[in-house]
Amino acid sequence: xxxxxxxxxxxxxxxxxxxxxxxxxxxxxxxxxxxxxxxxxxxxxxxxxxxxxxxxxxxxxxxxxxxxxxxxxxxxxxxxxxxxxxxxxxxxxxxxxxxxxxxxxxxxxxxxxxxxxxxxxxxxxxxxxxxxxxxxxxxxxxxxxxxxxxxxxxxxxxxxxxxxxxxxxxxxxxxxxxxxxxxxxxxxxxxxxxxxxxxxxxxxxxxxxxxxxxxxxxxxxxxxxxxxxxxxxxxxxxxxxxxxxxxxxxxxxxxxxxxxxxxxxxxxxxxxxxxxxxxxxxxxxxxxxxxxxxxxxxxxxxxxxxxxxxxxxxxxxxxxxxxxxxxxxxxxxxxxxxxxxxxxxxxxxxxxxxxxxxxxxxxxxxxxxxxxxxxxxxxxxxxxxxxxxxxxxxxxxxxxxxxxxxxxxxxxxxxxxxxxxxxxxxxxxxxxxxxxxxxxxxxxxxxxxxxxxxxxxxxxxxxxxxxxxxxxxxxxxxxxxxxxxxxxxxxxxxxxxxxxxxxxxxxxxxxxx
Amino acid sequence: xxxxxxxxxxxxxxxxxxxxxxxxxxxxxxxxxxxxxxxxxxxxxxxxxxxxxxxxxxxxxxxxxxxxxxxxxxxxxxxxxxxxxxxxxxxxxxxxxxxxxxxxxxxxxxxxxxxxxxxxxxxxxxxxxxxx
Numbered sequence: 001x002x003x004x005x006x007x008x009x010x011x012x013x014x015x016x017x018x019x020x021x022x023x024x025x026x027x028x029x030x031x032x033x034x035x036x037x038x039x040x041x042x043x044x045x046x047x048x049x050x051x052x053x054x055x056x057x058x059x060x061x062x063x064x065x066x067x068x069x070x071x072x073x074x075x076x077x078x079x080x081x082x083x084x085x086x087x088x089x090x091x092x093x094x095x096x097x098x099x100x101x102x103x104x105x106x107x108x109x110x111x112x113x114x115x116x117x118x119x120x121x122x123x124x125x126x127x128x129x130x131x132x133x134x135x136x137x138x139x140x141x142x143x144x145x146x147x148x149x150x151x152x153x154x155x156x157x158x159x160x161x162x163x164x165x166x167x168x169x170x171x172x173x174x175x176x177x178x179x180x181x182x183x184x185x186x187x188x189x190x191x192x193x194x195x196x197x198x199x200x201x202x203x204x205x206x207x208x209x210x211x212x213x214x215x216x217x218x219x220x221x222x223x224x225x226x227x228x229x230x231x232x233x234x235x236x237x238x239x240x241x242x243x244x245x246x247x248x249x250x251x252x253x254x255x256x257x258x259x260x261x262x263x264x265x266x267x268x269x270x271x272x273x274x275x276x277x278x279x280x281x282x283x284x285x286x287x288x289x290x291x292x293x294x295x296x297x298x299x300x301x302x303x304x305x306x307x308x309x310x311x312x313x314x315x316x317x318x319x320x321x322x323x324x325x326x327x328x329x330x331x332x333x334x335x336x337x338x339x340x341x342x343x344x345x346x347x348x349x350x351x352x353x354x355x356x357x358x359x360x361x362x363x364x365x366x367x368x369x370x371x372x373x374x375x376x377x378x379x380x381x382x383x384x385x386x387x388x389x390x391x392x393x394x395x396x397x398x399x400x401x402x403x404x405x406x407x408x409x410x411x412x413x414x415x416x417x418x419x420x421x422x423x424x425x426x427x428x429x430x431x432x433x434x435x436x437x438x439x440x441x442x443x444x445x446x447x448x449x450x451x452x453x454x455x456x457x458x459x460x461x462x463x464x465x466x467x468x469x470x471x472x473x474x475x476x477x478x479x480x481x482x483x484x485x486x487x488x489x490x491x492x493x494x495x496x497x498x499x500x501x502x503x504x505x506x507x508x509x510x511x512x513x
Numbered sequence: 514x515x516x517x518x519x520x521x522x523x524x525x526x527x528x529x530x531x532x533x534x535x536x537x538x539x540x541x542x543x544x545x546x547x548x549x550x551x552x553x554x555x556x557x558x559x560x561x562x563x564x565x566x567x568x569x570x571x572x573x574x575x576x577x578x579x580x581x582x583x584x585x586x587x588x589x590x591x592x593x594x595x596x597x598x599x600x601x602x603x604x605x606x607x608x609x610x611x612x613x614x615x616x617x618x619x620x621x622x623x624x625x626x627x628x629x630x631x632x633x634x635x636x637x638x639x640x641x642x643x644x645x
Binding site for chain 1: 546557560594598601605606609626636639
């Protein structure tokens, strides 16, 4: 049982999905989803604990075929770090989905909604777990296709969800196809699809020109998927018109998983030593990350629609993750991992709290929340604390991310970037202040509808808010785990033990012939 | 010239790829966008299949004859998966187009964009009214 945990992690939500789709009784689909996501979360925690204790990666050979012939699932410090983020957010978002889905989605569609919900989670967990590059593509498409359907389910309340989902589909598919093109070139060059094997064989190749093109295609495809500026235009409409529960799930996890896959490729496959990596790719990531941070923040400042406001702020936050990668040091990668974790908590909390209001109104804007601070204090406080974490106020997890990001920048002598990162995070204060001003410093208009909240509605958001504060105060374990995750890609770390065993097997087979 | 002739399939792939990609970006009609997307994906399938082909190679079936040359089956298997993914994407895409047509009465990008803006204005007015 224990040794099958890496595959169970993915199989559990995948198998639960058709059962959820077939569930006929009201709420049965939700209960199934809750059990499956709770199971996935528990498994990911066990895996993380095992990795933190032993430090040795767990390699799971599918069908008993070892790498690089078979597909392997690899749980190392990096994937074990990201798995609980995805499955944990999935679990908490499922808790909130009960009331959000009842409010926003036609009862007939609930089983199908939860089936797509489980599939998108299974796809994301698969992308993180697998050690095979083509398998990543398949899981990417599983999570994306169900994601398009989930976004489109917002159409019951807002028909704009449909064109938003269509644009997301077009751009998402272009991104995934770019990834496949790059992968094809790598396969032509090396004859393997195993990530660890790819990195070993790439290092032996002299004519690297096809690999440059492959790097460009793969990076571009993943930039699109992670909504890095200027490839972010699908994100704001998709997030703002999707059902609230879907926005919370996707904003907190979907783009993060793409960041993780990008890290795997840049540092796990191509590596720091790859020509042009530090100057060209690093410079590009720093530039686009900074531009994204400013463009996203300014777009959030002028926005009045609340879901769209926080979607724009996601673009800025993804910019910070790109900056962390652009530093091209272990400390920078660790900073990106920390921010990946913290941003998932903050955005999950924010969108779940916004969902409480969105479920009661047709349009979620600054006008809607005028004076709402006294009517629904728990929800609005959750939004405020989430906003403060986005700025990076001390005692929130956001502060830890910014601290390690700026420290990594200064360690590498990138003073200007550090200063600009600081300025753009401080600018986030403007849009958070707008919310404070409308929610607390304005009287609620007399004819405005009365907003309500129940503990069942705000509790899921508060779980994540408390986690944000908890990890802001007691950040030690998080930072340690993130640095452990970054160590996987450290310049001196060779994670090819499994591959070398695999190569011997190939030689053995050839010998037999 | 012989260079092109020897790699004609790759040139075909690149031409198809660019045609498809152009249609995705430049066409306003959503059905045409989907057609472009399909051409774009198909070109990638052909790229993979070209990679697996070996001159004079047969189907990869074990014959016991060590001299027999066979094509690399792995790209074929990968593309079989990618075709399934492509079919699913196409299905979701056209399903969305049908729903967009029902909701907006058009499948032209720019006409839908105008209606999206007016939706936004309508909701903002609805917000502002109870407040005033």
